[in-house]
Amino acid sequence: MPLASHAFLLLFLPAALFIYYKLVKNGRGKLLALLLFSGLFYAAAGWQYLPLLLGLSLVTYFAARRGWTGWGIVLNFAGLVLFKYWDFGLENINWLSASLGLTWSAKLLSLALPLGISFYIFKHVGYLLDVRNGRFEAGQDLLLFLTYSSFFPQVSAGPISGYKETAAQLSALPDRLDNSRIYAGLVFISMGLAKKALVADSLGTLLASEVNSIQGFSGLLPAWYLVIAYAMQLYFDFSGYTDMALGVGMLFGVSLPPNFNAPYLAQDPADFWNRWHISLSTWFRNYLFFPISRGLLRRWGQDRREQAQFVSNFATMSLVGLWHGAGWGFILWGFYHGLLLNLHAWWKRSGRSMPPAVARILFLFGLMLGWGLFMSPNMEYLSHLFAQLIGLNGLGSLEALNALFVDPATLVLVFALPLAFSGQAEAAVGQTVQQRAWAGLLWGILAALGLLFLRKDIQFLYVQF
Amino acid sequence: MYFNWKKIILFLSALIAVVYFFFVWKNNFQNENFASFPVFSDGFRRAGLLFALLCLHGAILVGTKTETGALQILPWSLGVLGILVMAAGLSYFVNPHSIFPNLKYPPITPSARLVKFELYNLHEQVDLVVLGSSRAFTISPGYLKKTIGIESYNMSVEGGRVQDYLIQLRFLLSKPVKPKVLLVEIGHLSFGSKDLGLQPVGLIPYMPLDWGIDVSLESLRDVFGFQAFSDSMYLLSLPNIEGRFRTWTFEGNGLAVRKSVSHESYVNKLEDRIKTDLQLAACGQVDRGSAVIFEDFLRQAGDNDLQVVLYFSPVNIELYRALRENDLLGHGKCIDLYDSYFERLAVRFSNVLYRNLLGYEDVGNLGEDGFYDAIHLKPNASEKTIDALSPEIEAALRRAESASQEARP
Numbered sequence: 001m002p003l004a005s006h007a008f009l010l011l012f013l014p015a016a017l018f019i020y021y022k023l024v025k026n027g028r029g030k031l032l033a034l035l036l037f038s039g040l041f042y043a044a045a046g047w048q049y050l051p052l053l054l055g056l057s058l059v060t061y062f063a064a065r066r067g068w069t070g071w072g073i074v075l076n077f078a079g080l081v082l083f084k085y086w087d088f089g090l091e092n093i094n095w096l097s098a099s100l101g102l103t104w105s106a107k108l109l110s111l112a113l114p115l116g117i118s119f120y121i122f123k124h125v126g127y128l129l130d131v132r133n134g135r136f137e138a139g140q141d142l143l144l145f146l147t148y149s150s151f152f153p154q155v156s157a158g159p160i161s162g163y164k165e166t167a168a169q170l171s172a173l174p175d176r177l178d179n180s181r182i183y184a185g186l187v188f189i190s191m192g193l194a195k196k197a198l199v200a201d202s203l204g205t206l207l208a209s210e211v212n213s214i215q216g217f218s219g220l221l222p223a224w225y226l227v228i229a230y231a232m233q234l235y236f237d238f239s240g241y242t243d244m245a246l247g248v249g250m251l252f253g254v255s256l257p258p259n260f261n262a263p264y265l266a267q268d269p270a271d272f273w274n275r276w277h278i279s280l281s282t283w284f285r286n287y288l289f290f291p292i293s294r295g296l297l298r299r300w301g302q303d304r305r306e307q308a309q310f311v312s313n314f315a316t317m318s319l320v321g322l323w324h325g326a327g328w329g330f331i332l333w334g335f336y337h338g339l340l341l342n343l344h345a346w347w348k349r350s351g352r353s354m355p356p357a358v359a360r361i362l363f364l365f366g367l368m369l370g371w372g373l374f375m376s377p378n379m380e381y382l383s384h385l386f387a388q389l390i391g392l393n394g395l396g397s398l399e400a401l402n403a404l405f406v407d408p409a410t411l412v413l414v415f416a417l418p419l420a421f422s423g424q425a426e427a428a429v430g431q432t433v434q435q436r437a438w439a440g441l442l443w444g445i446l447a448a449l450g451l452l453f454l455r456k457d458i459q460f461l462y463v464q465f
Numbered sequence: 466m467y468f469n470w471k472k473i474i475l476f477l478s479a480l481i482a483v484v485y486f487f488f489v490w491k492n493n494f495q496n497e498n499f500a501s502f503p504v505f506s507d508g509f510r511r512a513g514l515l516f517a518l519l520c521l522h523g524a525i526l527v528g529t530k531t532e533t534g535a536l537q538i539l540p541w542s543l544g545v546l547g548i549l550v551m552a553a554g555l556s557y558f559v560n561p562h563s564i565f566p567n568l569k570y571p572p573i574t575p576s577a578r579l580v581k582f583e584l585y586n587l588h589e590q591v592d593l594v595v596l597g598s599s600r601a602f603t604i605s606p607g608y609l610k611k612t613i614g615i616e617s618y619n620m621s622v623e624g625g626r627v628q629d630y631l632i633q634l635r636f637l638l639s640k641p642v643k644p645k646v647l648l649v650e651i652g653h654l655s656f657g658s659k660d661l662g663l664q665p666v667g668l669i670p671y672m673p674l675d676w677g678i679d680v681s682l683e684s685l686r687d688v689f690g691f692q693a694f695s696d697s698m699y700l701l702s703l704p705n706i707e708g709r710f711r712t713w714t715f716e717g718n719g720l721a722v723r724k725s726v727s728h729e730s731y732v733n734k735l736e737d738r739i740k741t742d743l744q745l746a747a748c749g750q751v752d753r754g755s756a757v758i759f760e761d762f763l764r765q766a767g768d769n770d771l772q773v774v775l776y777f778s779p780v781n782i783e784l785y786r787a788l789r790e791n792d793l794l795g796h797g798k799c800i801d802l803y804d805s806y807f808e809r810l811a812v813r814f815s816n817v818l819y820r821n822l823l824g825y826e827d828v829g830n831l832g833e834d835g836f837y838d839a840i841h842l843k844p845n846a847s848e849k850t851i852d853a854l855s856p857e858i859e860a861a862l863r864r865a866e867s868a869s870q871e872a873r874p
Contacts, residue, residue: 418478422471439527440537444544449517
């Protein structure tokens with residue numbers, strides 16, 4: 001039951017809000033209600049994985065309380081490795097075995113990926129590391145922790161929120177919301193739904209078609225069209241999800257952290273990662289990049305700080321890539337972003353300069369090439385795509401270009417590109433304004449149109465990670 | 466509302482989008498025939514998308530944050546409800562996808578399921594019910610009455626599979642008077658499908674709970690979906706399309722009637738079917754999930770003293786020969802696998818009889834005289850099929866009679 005689905009928006013959410021505000025009267029009751037809603041929400045996606053979420057949450061909670069944070073981290077990562085990376089590892093071993101002429105090969109487990117596993121395990125590990133580092137004490141309230149761990153607006157695909165900030169809100173759930181907060185939540189949901197259904201899914205229809213296959217496109221212009229369309233689809237899909245998650249959280253009295261801040265307005269690679277999937281990049285920065293670079297600095301000394309940053313960037317970003325998926329393509333994409341970060345750091349240190357507009361264009365060009373890596377399902381597609389991107393097969397046939405021109409995706413891109421580059425495409429951005437009543441009417445109409453345009457069973461893209 | 470250069474760019478881009486839309490419309494759609502369903506559907510979706518995207522731009526221009534939230538909640542609710550009630554109301558009134566018990570307009574997606582269930586309620590006493598796919602559409606209750614002397618009803622539906630048979634059985638068992646015999650057209654294509662898709666909502670009470678939930682959610686998605694809205698507008702805009710979407714029409718006893726097809730259509734459809742079937746993958750085993758459902762169907766029928774006659778429908782001899790000549794390919798293997806499975810069922814279940822008429826030459830050899838295409842029987846071919854099945858049907862009737870005599874005190 002995705003957040004952007006008829007079942008959630010027309011049945012689950014209204015029923016949950018009714019129970020939460022009309023039938024449950026105290027804060028503790030509301031916490032329990034949130035936990036039950038989260039359990040139901042998660043079970044709807046596959047009840048067989050509910051014990052895994054519950055089990056790892058209990059392991060995390062008790063490991064923190066007993067001071068066994070190391071074991072807690074190991075067990076959480078073991079779960080992630082088993083479901084997400086085990087077969088990837090075996091495939092590589094099998095490939096190696098075959099390359100060496102051996103007949104032995106390991107049998108793959110072929111386990112399905114449980115909903116949100118990459119996200120909630122990172123919440124758990126972040127929690128354990130914070131307790132271990134003394135940022136706060138281990139929680140004493142199991143109900144609070146379980147609710148934090150499984151909180152349904154964010155369990156599918158984040159944002160990855162810190163325990164301290166979220167638990168404080170869960171401990172003080174309001175009896176009722178003020179109207180501004182309710183309206184804000186509704187606007188967030190409306191905007192997220194519209195971004196997902198109107199923009200992302202419309203682009204996704206083209207990108208899922210034969211047009212986006214090795215035989216389906218040829219030439220520089222069609223290739224760049226597809227890469228840009230993918231960049232927009234990914235952004236509107238994920239930021240749409242985030243808006244909805246934030247909006248739903250608001251309706252229950254919980255403010256979740258924003259995940260996007262106009263990423264296509266980024267000036268350079270470092271700025272980009274402060275704007276794109278903010279909760280994930282913050283997690284990796286706090287729990288991986290800083291510890292790695294501090295460790296390297298201690299070992300190598302301050303004289304080699306540049307080398308330490310260089311290695312830390314590559315290591316961290318490669319793991320960011322690996323987090324996104326068990327595949328060399330994702331690792332390559334992450335490594336590529338590490339390269340961009342290092343190039344940018346080198347350029348800054350060199351003291352050279354270039355006009356900001358040129359720098360920005362270069363960065364955007366590099367970013368789009370990165371999305372080309374990210375969207376490639378295999379090496380054949382990747383090599384075909386990049387051959388077209390650099391113009392090895394000319395500009396593209398008139399027939400192909402005309403077909404793209406008249407495709408509904410082009411209409412969507414005409415709206416989406418300025419929106420993405422204006423920085424106005426996130427619900428969390430923007431000044432507070434006085435609004436007339438018809439503004440609410442417009443947002444309501446937009447929410448309904450988003451619901452009408454929702455396509456069956458198209459999940460948010462980041463849920464697959 | 467406030468403006469800055471970013472919002473001015475948004476406003477301009479909306480203007481560009483409108484110009485682009487009309488440019489594409491003029492060059493690609495202006496001369497198109499909007500009475501054609503695909504053209505209408507595509508054009509309407511584009512127009513709807515443009516409107517919705519303009520709303521998105523407009524909403525962003527008015528801003529997302531306000532301190533006067535109290536003023537906007539009611540208008541927001543009215544905006545949502547207004548659009549959804551209009552869409553759902555239209556979907557119910559026009560019923561383009563045959564999910565409501567309302568046939569004011571000829572549906573885009575005709576459904577024998579809706580029509581046949583409604584028509585059955587007009588019959589008081591039915592001794593034999595035909596279940597099956599469109600291959601059984603022309604099994605004539607009138608001919609059954611004439612040759613065997615029983616009251617019967619044809620409840621076959623397009624794409625009929627084992628899930629439909631179970632729902633139909635539960636429907637039949639809910640009636641005060643049950644039939645005695647079920648004549649079930651069966652085959653490997655009745656198995657394997659897991660998605661129930663859109664079904665008339667009136668059938669939900671006869672479904673197992675999990676199917677009912679799936680179908681309910683599917684109906685919700687359809688009613689509050691743009692496609693249903695678009696299809697409703699099409700039907701409202703073009704009222705004189707009676708028969709356009711109907712390949713088959715149904716009589717009061719469930720018998721399907723179809724207009725004759727041209728020779729060219731017959732040849733094309735036959736060739737297409739042969740090509741498609743020869744490309745189907747082999748099935749290594751009988752689909753377990755479907756087998757569980759089908760055996761439950763047979764068990765429930767037996768528990769309620771219903772006799773079941775299963776039969777593999779005859780096919781055009783051209784198709785049959787193509788399958789047999791290439792019998793190492795998947796499709797032929799599937800047929801043999803399921804044939805053995807049905808034979809075993811006839812042994813396991815005392816209320817079941819089975820006859821394989823797939824290669825029945827008396828029907829298959831009729832060719833264009835007996836078939837609309839590779840698999841759909843014309844009335845004369847269906848009559849020969851009934852003749853071939855008469856021994857099994859009469860045996861089933863005798864069993865039903867003796868079972869009911871034993872049951873009497």
